[in-house]
Amino acid sequence: MLDEPASAAPAPMRxxxxxxxxxxxxxxxxxWAGRRAAVAGVIRNSGAGVVALQEVLAGQRDDLAADLPDYTVLGVGRDDGARAGEATPLLIRSDLTVLNAGTFWLSATPEAPSRYTDGALPRICTWARVRAHGAPAGPGLHVWNVHLDHLDESLRRRQLAVVHQRAQTAARAPGPAQVLLGDFNAGPGSATLTDTRRAGWEEARRASRTRPAGPAGTFHDWIPDAALADADARIDHVFVRGGVTVHAHETLQPTSAVIPSDHFPVVVVVDVTVPA
Structure with a gap:
């Protein structure tokens, strides 16, 4: 389990x-029937207040909502804006207040279920603005959860540009503190990540005040040992901006008898500086 900073102000968030x-x-x-308990256990044991998931079908969302009653599940299916297709839901624990939230499509028409014409599948971003109970009044923390195209780098860059534009607007109002995370389907040296840095984001792994822990890669295709030392398999990322301090970054390697997923989860510990 990641160590939290000693100071209680501002409160750290996993x-x-x-x-x-x-x-x-x-x-x-x-x-899913064989993995459901293992996935819920990973989430529960992580201690995370905000959990960004990808590749979640409606039945899986329902099961996790039942298995994790301390969390509110936000998000919709990408095919119809309701229950059809995969979702990128955010799970928000009950000690956090959701100030607002929504989902948009990574396409030329973000407000409606859609995809770029050269995209094999629709892709979405589910977002929320959250604040810890008892935290000073302010804009809170804006979290953006993405799952980008798995085939085409050019398409991934266009999809993420939609998020960058929204994040830039959100940085002006309601406020600058933001986290962008998810399955980018892009490795550390990719143009997708270069674009993200140029858009003003900092990689949490690089920004961490303590040495990053855990495997080098995140995608292991059901063979966990394959990603332990393979940085090119690091396609799940966390970025921060706007007064977000990263205290720790860890790629978790679940140890249950059942392999929960073909990806390792990534956890960061952050705190947010409230603007004066």
Whole structure:
């Protein structure tokens, strides 16, 4: 478990990103019935107040809402803006207040279910602005959860540009403190991550005040040992901006008998400086 900073002001917050793999009944490794308890256990044991998930079908959302009653599940399916298709939900623990939230599409028409014409699938961003109970009044922390295209770098860059534009607007009002995280389907040296840095984001792994812990990679394709030393397999990322201090960064390696997913989750510990 990651160590939190000693100071109680401002209060630290644990945030996790985790691609849980969609329920694929045709693949015994990915069938949800055999992994449900393991995935819920990873989330529960992480201690994260904000959990960003990817590849979540409606039934999986329902099950996690039942298994994790301390969390509110936010998000919609990408196919119809309701229950159809994968979602990128945010789970917000009950000690945090959701100030507002929503989902938009990573396309030329973000307000409606859609995709770029050269995209194989619709892609979405689910976001929320949260504040800890008892925290000083202010704009809170804006969290953006993405799952980008798995095939085309150019498309990933265009998809993420939609998020960058929204984040830039949000930085002016309601406030600058933001976290961008999820499955980027892009490694450390990719143009997608270069664009993200140029847009004003800092990688939490690099910004961490303590040495990053855990495996070098995050995608292991059901063979966990494959990603332990493979930095090119690090496709799940956390970025911060606007007064967010990163105290710790860890790629978790679950130790349950059941492999929860084909990705490792990533957890960061942050605090937010409230503007004067």
């Amino acid at each position: 945030i996790m990103t985790f691609n849980i793999k969609f329920d694929d009944a045709g693949d015994p490794r990915a069938a």
